[in-house]
Amino acid sequence: MTIIFFALHLFNFFFLKNLAISIIKKKEITLNYLNIYNNMSSEKSKVYFGSIQHGIMFPFASLAAKVDKITEMLIEQTPIEQKDKIAIKMHLGFADGYQTIPVFFVRRIVQAIKKTGGYPFITDNPTAVYNAVNRGYTQETCGCPIIPVAGVKDRYTTPVEINFKGFDTLDLGGVMKDADVLIDLSHAKGHGACGYGGAIKNLALGGYSANSRWMKLHAVSQVAKYWDKEKGTPELAEKLVNGCPYRTLRYDKENNNLIRNYHDCHQCFTCLEIDNGLGAIKVPRESYSAFQEMIAISSNKVLETFDLEKVFYLNFLTQITAMCDCLGTGQPPVVNDIGVLGSKDIVAIETATLDLIKEEGLIEKHIPPYFMHANLDPKEDLHPLTRLHGPYKDPYEAVRFAENLKMGTSNYDLIEILSADETKKMDLPGKFFEQEPSFF
Ligand code: SF4
DSSP states (O other), rough: OOHHHHHHHSSSSHHHHHHHHSSOOGGGGHHHHHOOOOOOOHEEEEEEESSSSSSSSSGGGGGHHHHHHHHHHHHOOOOOOOOOOEEEEEOOTTOOOOOOOOOOHHHHHHHHHTTOEEEEEEEHHHHHTTTGGGOOHHHHHHHSSSTTTTTTTOOOEEEEEEEEEEEEEEEHHHHHOOOOOEEEEEEEETTTEEESSHHHHHHHHBBBBHHIIIITTTTGGSSOOOOOOOOOHHHHHHHHHHHTTTTOEEEETTTTEEEOOOGGGGOOOHHHHHHHHHOSSSSHHHHHHHHHHHHHHHHHHHHSSSSSEEEEEEEEEEEOOSSOOOSSSSOOOOOOOOOOEEEEEHHHHHHHHHHHHHHHHGGGGGSTTTOTTOOOOSSSSOOOHHHHOOTOOTTHHHHHHHHHTOOSOOOOEEESSSHHHHTSOOOOOOOOOOOOOSOO
């Protein structure tokens, strides 16, 4: 491998890269090598953008046409072989949540992938898969099977080493490991634990069993000490529990332990005011960062099971709600629909997604009243999702960790496909109306 690495320096970059990739089979690839390779390139990554805005009221200019075009372009850049098993990792939502990626688009993407000769399937956690029918996702509507990521009992897993903050391994969904190709199909929205959930979160949390998701990935925020049992009394603990406006603190009387649910903490610091300088409770910044770093690591571990040439990303910036689809309820969109993004680079697509959301800004009247400390001060240069979730939940943080892990580059070119300016000048086909079959 070292020889190949130095050869790349000496000879034609692109020729040798393609040659190396063609001769090294998926499971034998040392992903570190590819990461080193990618890091050597100073080129920007391409991010394709299809805007929700269209230049003319015709299907050829619509978001559906842009999704088709971007999917087609990414498929062309992905060496999918006949009979490859193609995992489409989605979040299929829960309960009454209806704002996940519409089956209308999922079906089109599945149909496009089928043309390659590969076998696509959609995957997510077993609960979301089992109840997906309630939100319109079935084999018939999507056009391909929907398979639980870690089997029907959530135990079909394989350990991956992470050695992070006292956690040795995570249980990767076996289905992810079995697949030859990965399409990370994500809905961009807010997230309680880190401010933003998109392509990284979709793999980082959704690629693992529930045990890893809850007992390790989310639990990593608990690593820093924030309750001093010596200084804190049961009376103070009760005051803190009752005083937290987000009801995110819980007191375990038996062990004199105060437990914070970091997902729901908005860093309003009311608890510090109640503590009044005693130092019994802290709001440690590193706890919030630990989750961001953990999801960068765990998403990288998913990607390490694939040949990166056989991976691409699609982010839907539609129905951008403040909280994640896992909460299982409809929410007012807090950012206007923006469109769709596609890329071969996870860091680039996440950066572009966050930049576009920042540019769009919040729909202030849609901010739910339970975001009691939303910072709407225009003088502060904050991302809209930080404004909602608090100063320690910076949506770019996980992306920066991902870039440090050499998962991609935040340096990107945004390439708009079928822009409104372009389509408004196009020759018009005959008027299009749905006529057949007709009821008349
Ligand atoms: S910072 Fe605010 S939301 Fe977080 S635990 Fe303290 S009081 Fe609750």
